[in-house]
Amino acid sequence: MMQLKQSFLGLLSVAFVMSGGIAKADQVDIIALISDTSNPYWKTTEDGLENTAKEMGIKINVYSLQNAADSEGQLNQCEAALLKNPKAIIFSPVDSVNLGSCLRKATEKKIVLVDIDGNIDENRVKEMGSDVAFSVGSNNYEIGKKAAEYLDGQTGKVLIIEGPSSSPNGLFRVQGFQENMGKGLTVIASQPADWDRLKAADITSSVVTKNPDLSIVFAANDTMALGAVEALRALNINSVKVIGIDGTVDAVQSIKEGRLTASVAQLPYLMAKEAIKKTDAFLKDRKALPFRQYVPILTLDQAVFERNDDPLLQYVR
Amino acid sequence: MRTYLGLMFVGLLLLCAVCSFLSDVFLTWPNFLNILTASATIGLLAIGASFIIGSGGLDLSVGSLMALSSVVAIQFSTHSPFPFLQTLCLCLVVAAVAGGVNGFLIGRKIPAFIATLGMLSLARGLALIFSNGRPVYGLPDSILFLGQGRVIGIPVPVFIFLGIILFCHVLLRHTKFGRYSLMIGDNVNAARNAGIRIQRHLIWLYAFSGMLAAVAGLLFMGRVNAADPNAGMMYELTAITATIIGGTSLSGGKASVIGAVLGALIMSVLQNGLTLVNVPSYYQQVAVGIVLIVAVAFGQWRGGHAATN
Numbered sequence: 058m059m060q061l062k063q064s065f066l067g068l069l070s071v072a073f074v075m076s077g078g079i080a081k082a083d084q085v086d087i088i089a090l091i092s093d094t095s096n097p098y099w100k101t102t103e104d105g106l107e108n109t110a111k112e113m114g115i116k117i118n119v120y121s122l123q124n125a126a127d128s129e130g131q132l133n134q135c136e137a138a139l140l141k142n143p144k145a146i147i148f149s150p151v152d153s154v155n156l157g158s159c160l161r162k163a164t165e166k167k168i169v170l171v172d173i174d175g176n177i178d179e180n181r182v183k184e185m186g187s188d189v190a191f192s193v194g195s196n197n198y199e200i201g202k203k204a205a206e207y208l209d210g211q212t213g214k215v216l217i218i219e220g221p222s223s224s225p226n227g228l229f230r231v232q233g234f235q236e237n238m239g240k241g242l243t244v245i246a247s248q249p250a251d252w253d254r255l256k257a258a259d260i261t262s263s264v265v266t267k268n269p270d271l272s273i274v275f276a277a278n279d280t281m282a283l284g285a286v287e288a289l290r291a292l293n294i295n296s297v298k299v300i301g302i303d304g305t306v307d308a309v310q311s312i313k314e315g316r317l318t319a320s321v322a323q324l325p326y327l328m329a330k331e332a333i334k335k336t337d338a339f340l341k342d343r344k345a346l347p348f349r350q351y352v353p354i355l356t357l358d359q360a361v362f363e364r365n366d367d368p369l370l371q372y373v374r
Numbered sequence: 375m376r377t378y379l380g381l382m383f384v385g386l387l388l389l390c391a392v393c394s395f396l397s398d399v400f401l402t403w404p405n406f407l408n409i410l411t412a413s414a415t416i417g418l419l420a421i422g423a424s425f426i427i428g429s430g431g432l433d434l435s436v437g438s439l440m441a442l443s444s445v446v447a448i449q450f451s452t453h454s455p456f457p458f459l460q461t462l463c464l465c466l467v468v469a470a471v472a473g474g475v476n477g478f479l480i481g482r483k484i485p486a487f488i489a490t491l492g493m494l495s496l497a498r499g500l501a502l503i504f505s506n507g508r509p510v511y512g513l514p515d516s517i518l519f520l521g522q523g524r525v526i527g528i529p530v531p532v533f534i535f536l537g538i539i540l541f542c543h544v545l546l547r548h549t550k551f552g553r554y555s556l557m558i559g560d561n562v563n564a565a566r567n568a569g570i571r572i573q574r575h576l577i578w579l580y581a582f583s584g585m586l587a588a589v590a591g592l593l594f595m596g597r598v599n600a601a602d603p604n605a606g607m608m609y610e611l612t613a614i615t616a617t618i619i620g621g622t623s624l625s626g627g628k629a630s631v632i633g634a635v636l637g638a639l640i641m642s643v644l645q646n647g648l649t650l651v652n653v654p655s656y657y658q659q660v661a662v663g664i665v666l667i668v669a670v671a672f673g674q675w676r677g678g679h680a681a682t683n
Contacts, residue, residue, distance in 0.1 A: 123659060128602060
């Protein structure tokens with residue numbers, strides 16, 4: 058037992074000495090709670106938050122998740138964040154209610170709350186007794202509309218590949234596409250592939266086999282669009298145009314190689330930058346903004362990359 | 375075992391000391407309550423795991439049972455005149471039945487790993503089916519109270535956690551149920567010769583593990599205000615990690631409720647401390663892995679970790 062005590066005291070003193078050189082990590086202006094950074098979308102968001110904050114001299118902590126569905130883990134992070142008394146918390150909740158109790162306490166402590174990625178419902182948050190200043194994210198309806206506009210004037214048969222039926226963002230994208238589609242286009246099939254590459258490939262193969270005159274595939278994200286591209290290549294079909302959404306690294310590569318026709322890019326880096334800038338401005342002047350703060354979107358295709366003159370291209374990763 | 379638990383406790387204190395040097399917030403009363411609340415769900419599963427692993431078994435289905443029991447209970451009690459009682463009972467019954475099925479199969483020579491791995495997938499699938507793949511919102515206030523309420527300033531999950539620790543400690547150390555579980559883990563044949571009805575005991579044991587998962591599920595849904603079919607994913611492995619850090623041997627015959635709780639606290643302090651110090655989540659996973667290996671290795675070196683005896 059004696060030895061045990063000695064080793065404990067020894068370790069303790071080592072810890073003391075070590076801690077002398079380390080600044081405490083408590084002073085922080087903004088804490089951001091985001092999803093799983095193994096997803097490139099969130100990794101880019103994290104980079105955008107940290108770099109922008111650094112450029113503006115703002116101290117930020119970004120807490121990310123190891124698993125995108127870990128609603129309790131995110132709540133624990135939020136509770137920890139409260140104790141550091143940041144001026145603002147920027148958050149992207151796992152689902153629309155998991156942070157409810159924590160956001161209520163944050164409102165009581167007069168911490169400014171900003172939603173990022175636009176997944177929360179303004180009314181529901183109010184009902185739960187918390188006050189979210191504004192929400193920064195893409196307009197998913199607008200994204201679908203952009204895709205439809207890209208195909209303006211074209212004619213032929215269209216296959217729509219949807220996200221999972223539980224995703225409001227996926228539904229808005231498809232809705233925006235369908236409601237703004239040109240008159241010459243007819244939808245022959247619209248099926249959910251749940252964001253999954255292989256499912257999208259299977260759907261595309263079977264639909265194109267049944268309808269050899271298919272001319273367009275619209276997929277609600279790039280992963281599924283790339284699945285469709287591979288399925289068409291395997292069948293040696295080059296006449297079908299494929300449009301995706303997100304502007305991921307893979308999709309950009311595929312567009313440059315002439316496989317994917319186009320992708321309506323969301324710009325998570327820009328979203329993060331806007332979130333920091335708008336939060337900082339709000340903290341200074343407290344001027345109320347409209348709840349939905351939309352981030353610009355950009356349609357990418359080979360021509361856009363060849364011209365290379367759009368200022369938004371710098372945010373495409 | 376005693377020595378090992380002492381060492382674990384010292385390790386926990388040391389971890390706390392380091393965290394409090396790095397963050398002024400760490401050693402405050404509200405953060406202490408945060409840590410206890412956060413450790414309740416994993417802690418309850420770890421207590422269950424210490425009984426199960428002590429009996430020479432394994433229960434991989436507890437995370438899925440959390441989700442299944444809470445989803446089913448909420449789906450069928452939203453319009454009930456007694457939403458709280460009905461949710462509570464349904465939750466416990468669903469998980470106990472599923473756990474009982476585990477125990478039944480294991481008693482019939484299906485390896486615990488396989489039976490509960492099957493249940494992990496089966497229960498998760500059922501949870502997704504019953505909820506249509508979406509979290510169910512709008513829980514009764516009484517359930518929210520379980521997860522978010524406070525009594526004399528202390529969160530309700532903390533009281534529930536402490537109550538169950540005490541109950542399970544007594545159950546393991548001072549009742550036939552606990553003694554039989556460990557005897558089965560120590561030597562099945564000897565236990566059978568001593569007159570223990572193994573098959574029946576295993577059904578009760580796994581049903582008990584399921585019921586602890588149900589309570590964890592209740593706390594989970596109360597905290598996040600939703601019965602989530604994705605709740606508790608991977609929690610089974612975190613719980614087993616906590617139990618092993620707490621000194622329970624994978625080969626059975628020895629177990630400690632207090633050890634499992636210490637293990638859960640260590641995991642919770644790590645997560646909380648590393649978050650406060652703003653260590654990225656990737657490194658947090660590395661840290662948990664190191665703690666697990668170091669704990670068992672240190673136990674072997676100083677003697678007393680059951681995994682190495």
